[in-house]
Amino acid sequence: MKLIKVKDGLLEVENFFLTSSFSDFAGSANVTRDMSTGKMKLISNNKIERNFTYTEFVVELEKENFNDVGIDDHCSLYFGNDKYAFGIREMKQGEQHKFWKILKEDNYVQAYASDDGINYTNIGGMNFIDAVLHQGFEKYSNEDFILDNYKVYASPYVTIQNFPENTVCELYDSNNNLLKTRTFNGDLECKIFLDSNIQGYFIFKDSTGNQIYKSDLLDLKYGDVYVFSKYELEVIYNGLVVTNTSPVVLKDLQESITIKNIDTKDYAGLKIEIQTASDDLIQLSLDGSAYSDSVSLDLLQGQSKDVFVKITKNVDNHNFSVRDFQLVIDE
Structure with missing residues (x-):
């Protein structure tokens, strides 16, 4: 028996603003980013904005505070649609925070701020029953708005x-x-x-x-x-055991994983299926040729077998996350 992590909370594998095309968010803004440091800078005094259609989410980010905040200076994180918006805005020198977090659940929005990313202060909430369509950053300052990290989680x-x-x-x-x-x-x-x-x-x-x-x-x-x-099983991908660790990112849309029996008994008729919240078609195979929604296999003590995974991306799914699924194993 063991406690196994079967789904990672991240809705997006990477920092969207660091890895997506500038055309997906920059608009007319002057934006730079450095892949080696993981920093994105909004230089011009306007906004950048991305499409954002998650119904429930947690967005947590790390930014750099301005050295000086003038009388009209500000920076903000916002979510919304064509009619309404909500978010966090900082306008005073002594009220800046390095970490921001906003969550939306059951049509309620809650905002938090923190100086260390561990101890958060609740800074307000509201009902927001409308669909969120976009998310962005806006600033007015002689200094750059610098985004150090950006993550989107499921809940x-x-x-x-x-x-x-x-x-x-x-x-x-x-x-x-x-x-x-x-x-x-x-x-x-x-x-x-x-x-x-x-x-x-x-x-x-x-x-x-x-x-x-x-x-x-x-x-x-x-x-x-x-x-x-x-079950005492290990899931192995690219030579690394991923059971009880953070799930890895499949490098391609057609990959193979290995399932190993590390128990002191044999398993017969294990049924392996896919569970996913995405619109992608994800199927399994034991031979890499014939794919179906589930496979069945026997595993003797210490035995390992390969399972092939094929992902067919939905035409409307533009998310670059490939591994948004979990294996369901039962007898």
């Missing part, structure tokens, strides 16, 4: 699945401080709100307080999904 929660109802889940940080306690519901699932991305671990207890399982120290990120699995 503010870490989700854990497959423990019995009423099982207690305790989240601890790397210093063994108890941060939060939650209970599994009737769907055998619990969600834990993350105040920031952290290193931490889980302890699971039954309804009488007896410890069932303690996880390893994990890098926990917004939107991650973990499953408590009865």
Whole structure:
């Protein structure tokens, strides 16, 4: 038995403003970026804007503060459509923050600011039932607006699945401080709100307080999904074990992964399927020729078998994320 990370919380693999074409966001603005440092600069006093159609999300970014903020100077992060907008704006020298975070869930928006990316202050929220169509940055200053990092996540929660109802889940940080306690519901699932991305671990207890399982120290990120699995399997891609680590990015639309039985018993008739929220067609094969929605395989103790993955991109899906799926394994 083990706790396995089955879905990474990132909705986009890379920093959109660092890797996308300038035509996707720059417009008439004067923008530069340096791939070696990961910095993007908005030099001119106007805005840059991208298409943004996620219904629920967490956007967390790191920027550089202005050295001096004049009477009319400002910088802002905004989301919205052709009628309405919401976001964060800084207009005073002493009210600048290096980290911004905005989340949208159940038609409610919440904004946060932080100086260290760990301890966030809630700076306001509002109902926003309209669809978000775009997201951008705007500034007015003699100084450049410098974006150091930009990530888009699926939700503010870490989700854990497959423990019995009423099982207690305790989240601890790397210093063994108890941060939060939650209970599994009737769907055998619990969600834990993350105040920031952290290193931490889980302890699971039954309804009488007896410890069932303690996880390893994990890098926990917004939107991650973990499953408590009865199978002792490793998933290997490009020679690296990806089980219990951050899922890797498939380099191409047709790849192979290896599944290895590291248990002390044989497995027969394992059914492997794909689960995805994207519109892409993702299919599996055992021979690299005949693809279907699922495959079945037997694995003896210590045995490894290759599974081929083919992704057919939907014509309307312009997201450069290739690996937005998870493997579902059952008997």
